[in-house]
Amino acid sequence: MTTDTVVTAPPTRFRAAEQRGARIGRLVRLAGGVKEVDEDLMATIGERFWAVDEVGAAVARAMRAGDDRVRMDQIHRALAEGIDAVPDAPSALRDFFAHVEATPEWVDMDLVNQGAQVFRRFGRNASDVLLQLSLIGGYRFGGPTDLLVATGGLTGDMTRRRLAETQQWTIAVTRHDALRPGGLGWRLTVHVRLMHALVNHRFDHHPDWDRERWGRPINQSDQAATIGLFASVVLLAVRALGVRVTREDSRAVMHLWKYVGWLMGVDDDWLTDSEREQHRLNYHILRAQDDVTEAGALLSQSIVEAQSELSFGRFAAFHRWYAPRRLLSMLTAFIGRSGMRDLGLPARVPWATVLLIPANLWRYQVLGRTAWGRGRIDRWSAAHVEEVTRRYFGADAPDVGRLNA
Numbered sequence: 001m002t003t004d005t006v007v008t009a010p011p012t013r014f015r016a017a018e019q020r021g022a023r024i025g026r027l028v029r030l031a032g033g034v035k036e037v038d039e040d041l042m043a044t045i046g047e048r049f050w051a052v053d054e055v056g057a058a059v060a061r062a063m064r065a066g067d068d069r070v071r072m073d074q075i076h077r078a079l080a081e082g083i084d085a086v087p088d089a090p091s092a093l094r095d096f097f098a099h100v101e102a103t104p105e106w107v108d109m110d111l112v113n114q115g116a117q118v119f120r121r122f123g124r125n126a127s128d129v130l131l132q133l134s135l136i137g138g139y140r141f142g143g144p145t146d147l148l149v150a151t152g153g154l155t156g157d158m159t160r161r162r163l164a165e166t167q168q169w170t171i172a173v174t175r176h177d178a179l180r181p182g183g184l185g186w187r188l189t190v191h192v193r194l195m196h197a198l199v200n201h202r203f204d205h206h207p208d209w210d211r212e213r214w215g216r217p218i219n220q221s222d223q224a225a226t227i228g229l230f231a232s233v234v235l236l237a238v239r240a241l242g243v244r245v246t247r248e249d250s251r252a253v254m255h256l257w258k259y260v261g262w263l264m265g266v267d268d269d270w271l272t273d274s275e276r277e278q279h280r281l282n283y284h285i286l287r288a289q290d291d292v293t294e295a296g297a298l299l300s301q302s303i304v305e306a307q308s309e310l311s312f313g314r315f316a317a318f319h320r321w322y323a324p325r326r327l328l329s330m331l332t333a334f335i336g337r338s339g340m341r342d343l344g345l346p347a348r349v350p351w352a353t354v355l356l357i358p359a360n361l362w363r364y365q366v367l368g369r370t371a372w373g374r375g376r377i378d379r380w381s382a383a384h385v386e387e388v389t390r391r392y393f394g395a396d397a398p399d400v401g402r403l404n405a
Contacts (some may be wrong), residue, residue: 117257
């Protein structure tokens, strides 16, 4: 659902470092079968830097003024118990929940669950890709990074907590049946959508936000890019790490994130079951980006530092030494030495990737072709989820951060 605001030109970030984006996206271009730049698509991306999720925005506006004002306690109760549990629910809140509860006819919940199972089976590989390539790799471009710094979301003492919440959300949406209306993954995704709406409302005209340069704070083009980082980018990267991904697996994972994208408020015409089509969109979005800013280095360095602050059990001293070094090694393999320089990080020999690929080839290409082997992979992946939760949350109860007015 996009804004109706009429804008004559895209923000100045648009295509400001286009050739750099094209170089970074060379593999994405090949995967998407892109032979030439689609100028109509580029124009749409530029326009949608000004577009936001209007369904969520209506709730954010209703929290600020008016007789029919939405309160935080009403949001939390609606998320926990359903909108019918909120006495005299404000119209904006009721309209929002009517929208997200009206699951589109194209959603195949069996396919969503299949995609969740495939994604879970990726195990640590998915966690590595999401942290290193999708998250830190995404910090090579200005805009969303600058917003994260402005909100304090991923710097300083909040880094570990925010990373933990992202991990927990990813785990939640990939549980069986978790995305059925009212399920944990569904509720957390709707929660994040409302959080985005509040951030947009707060920063849209905030003096710390350069609107003319970046466009709207959480806009449609950036949101579409984020879904791509969780979907097709993960599929591309885990294959590079030796994981077997069939066409059926690809379609199921893409369908999972297509539905998540819809729940998050991404425009319908940018949601796809096709990995190839998502790569095509991702490549054009890369070409639309600006260069790296200081925010990218600040966020990246904060995440690397946070790796030594996680909660480890046995051999904790070793793991605090090992974890950031493993991250830097794999990150160098993913984004190269130039990417590491962009983020002010030391490049490392990619020893971690060299060690990981043979193990993945045996696990996924050999064992994974049998029912017994898939069962072993599923148990290994489940153990990894428990370990990730313990490392990031420690003794705290897993919980996605609360919405703040």
